[in-house]
Amino acid sequence: MTIAAFFYCVYVSKRSGGFYLEVILYSAMSNAKPKVIYHCVNCDAQFPKWLGQCSSCGKWGTLEEEVAMVGATNAKAVAIPSAKTLQLADIVAQAEDRFSSGISEMDRVLGGGFVAGSLVLLGGDPGVGKSTLTGQVCAGIAARGAGVVYVSGEESARQVKMRFDRLGMHSDAVAFSSETTVEAIISALKATSPALAVIDSIQTIASLDVQQEPGSITQVRACTVKLLQAAKETGTAVILIGHVTKDGAVAGPRTLEHLVDVVLYLEGDQSSGYRLLRGVKNRFGSTSEVGVFAMNEKGLSEVSNPSRIFLPTERHSSPGSALTVVLEGVRPFIVEIQALVSRTQFGYPKRTVSGMDLNRVQLLLAVLERRAGIAISAYDVFVNVVGGYKIKEPAADMAVAAAIASAYKNSAIRNDAVVWGEVGLAGEIRRVPHEDRRKKEAEQLGFQVLEIEQGKSLTEVLGGMF
The missing domain is CATH 3.40.50.300 (P-loop containing nucleotide triphosphate hydrolases)
Known part of the structure; x- marks a missing residue:
């Protein structure tokens, strides 16, 4: 009797004992061939040959040799027991034990x-x-x-x-x-x-x-x-x-x-x-x-009250400043966006942004010049989100555009005004999610929301702010 047959007999007589796992292992390994591979101990990447530096994580001297079995065949004589299933309707739901x-x-x-x-x-x-x-x-x-x-x-x-x-x-x-x-x-x-x-x-x-x-x-x-x-x-x-x-x-x-x-x-x-x-x-x-x-x-x-940490205790109207409401999860924050516009002294204007995506601000600058008629291409533009906050949602587009337009015209927006909205490439103002939550936060802190009617263009909205 061969070794394989011996294991098979044990499997038949001791099926409930779990010996069939050994049969699967042996039958899978019986036709397998050893192959040397190299794996990185730092990131677990595998390579067919040894390298001084792991190309995946960049670490040096982290590849080790190991032997893998390839060409394995399935064990036809071994039956794998089926998994047990339960009906969700039969399970009694219990509240988690929290503290x-x-x-x-x-x-x-x-x-x-x-x-x-x-x-x-x-x-x-x-x-x-x-x-x-x-x-x-x-x-x-x-x-x-x-x-x-x-x-x-x-x-x-x-x-x-x-x-x-x-x-x-x-x-x-x-x-x-x-x-x-x-x-x-x-x-x-x-x-x-x-x-x-x-x-x-x-x-x-x-x-x-x-x-x-x-x-x-x-x-x-x-x-x-x-x-x-x-x-x-x-x-x-x-x-x-x-x-x-x-x-x-x-x-x-x-x-x-x-x-x-x-x-x-x-x-x-x-x-x-x-x-x-x-x-x-x-x-x-x-x-x-x-x-x-x-x-x-x-x-x-x-x-x-997170909005308090991003707003000054006494706020005064000044050109280049606009307020907006952004959401972190489901929590609304009121943040101040400041912009400064200065005529460039070089052939290529400078764009500096802190707290927002630079590419997003450049997109808004192009829309302002093309759709709102603000010739901003000859000016350096600086945009900053006060308090070190980082804005990740497009709902602040309208406030950024208003702050830049205010700085360009040297005309201040009302210090109690809050505005939001996504600006499209055609100059249209789009609605943003959870406007009711944003409005409630602004009104609780004593600010007035600048309502933007559906279908109004960027030029019309900016014209009513100054």
Whole structure:
């Protein structure tokens, strides 16, 4: 009897024991041929021959040799059991077991607080305030008597304690660990079963099952999968802090987003005093909510009325200034757009933009000159969104065009006027989503909305503003 026949007999007599998996493996490998390939330990890219530099991630000396089996054939004698299915109508829906983070802005983004057993990925640029935010969350939850574990592979216990004390956060009930082995961290979570655990950061954690350096793609993936399983088993909500690469992704393009339950990004320019907490994935709630924070000496404070941080306390009419209402998720913000027009001293006029897409502003300049008759081609144009805010939606087109026209004519728009609308290439003004929400925000702050009638051209609208 051959080896293959022996395995087949075991499969027939022990079908429920799971030995058929070995039969599939052997039958698939029996006709396979070994082939040497090279894979990158940093990004997992595969190559048919050895290279000094990985062409995918650009790292040097990261390719390792491995043997792959090719030419495998299917095992015809092995029957794979069918998957079990359930009717959704027979499943009793239950509300998630949630608990508050102690910060209403964060609860808003999470959809009502942390879900027990969830895995949350928090990303952001270095120095944006990720550790500060998670520290405040830990202190708030621990103050209510719940167990909290803070794991840091980047800072010592003394450094973390000093940061908590400097920000005025109570750290007496927060447990700390500097362990960087994921298996040891999981054992501690199973032994203590805390309500919340923070891993700062996932790039410093390594698994004993992966023979690669911490921070590599394979290590980050393996550690995340193990922490996800531990979170589901213990009911502990786990926050993974991840560094953002130069491409704006956490630990590489789409490395962890599909593994975790919630993905949050903390955004903001370090030169400005505000931060935006944005949810880009949430299995337990909406991703249209945005949390707003202000950075100060005591950490991150919540901003209940975001429009206040982008508007001066006393506003005066001046040429080149216009107000508009933009949406971050479902939250309306009133922001000020400023423009300056100056005759160029060179053959090619200069275009400088801060807080918006330069190409969008150049498009509006072309429409102003062609459709509204404003000869702007001989002038330098400077556009700035006050407060360091970055506008990403076309609803601010009308305000930008009005600010440029106001600067060009040296005539001010009313200081209590708010305008929005998308400008088309034909000079038409188009409607934007959620106008009722924008109007409500403007009226609550005492501003008057400049209503734009359907079908009016850019020339007619600008003519009624000055």
